[in-house]
Amino acid sequence: MALMLLRTRANIPVVVCGEAGCGKTSLIGFLAGVVEVEFRALNLHAVCILNHIPLFIVGSPGSSKSLAIRLVHQNLRGSDSNDEYFRTLPQVFFIPHQGSSSSTSDVVILGSQFPEDRDDYSYSILSRIMMCVEAGQPLILTDLEIIYGSLYDLWNQNYITMGSSDDPKYFTRVALGAYANPMLYVHPDFRYLRNK
Numbered sequence: 001m002a003l004m005l006l007r008t009r010a011n012i013p014v015v016v017c018g019e020a021g022c023g024k025t026s027l028i029g030f031l032a033g034v035v036e037v038e039f040r041a042l043n044l045h046a047v048c049i050l051n052h053i054p055l056f057i058v059g060s061p062g063s064s065k066s067l068a069i070r071l072v073h074q075n076l077r078g079s080d081s082n083d084e085y086f087r088t089l090p091q092v093f094f095i096p097h098q099g100s101s102s103s104t105s106d107v108v109i110l111g112s113q114f115p116e117d118r119d120d121y122s123y124s125i126l127s128r129i130m131m132c133v134e135a136g137q138p139l140i141l142t143d144l145e146i147i148y149g150s151l152y153d154l155w156n157q158n159y160i161t162m163g164s165s166d167d168p169k170y171f172t173r174v175a176l177g178a179y180a181n182p183m184l185y186v187h188p189d190f191r192y193l194r195n196k
Contacts, residue, residue, distance in 0.1 A: 136189030159186060
């Protein structure tokens with residue numbers, strides 16, 4: 001917060017992102033009161049866009065990131081904008097990544113090497129990995145040596161093929177302790193990177 005206050009006092013743009021109800025508006029109001037300047041959240045966003053500062057919209061799944069992108073895109077169309085105020089602002093050209101139909105989210109999973117985390121944590125992480133494999137989401141794994149052996153057949157592409165030759169379905173075996181899933185579906189788009 002101190003860094004945000006210093007940036008605001010120096011008239012340097014500040015981007016405030018977060019989920020609905022997390023206190024962004026209160027924070028902006030507090031900063032405006034301390035700096036004794038009146039500004040609106042919209043003006044902050046406009047300053048970021050006008051100065052060619054990248055706008056990153058972050059949040060957990062279901063927190064309306066795509067809606068936020070769509071609202072910015074629909075309103076900041078320069079002279080073609082529907083609202084008179086937005087017509088005074090330049091048109092924004094988007095280089096979409098998240099939120100476009102042609103992209104997917106990469107899932108990054110970081111492991112824990114604490115001994116007390118090994119059992120429950122391993123089952124939890126293995127479940128997340130299995131969901132990504134079935135959904136075809138790209139996966140980035142690091143520090144997960146404790147479960148790499150459970151996914152041996154997946155890493156080595158030891159697949160069981162079912163279905164017709166025109167439409168093959170691939171399955172692999174996953175095992176962790178007493179838990180075993182001999183038929184985990186492997187989506188054709190599944191890709192991974194792992195730190196050995």
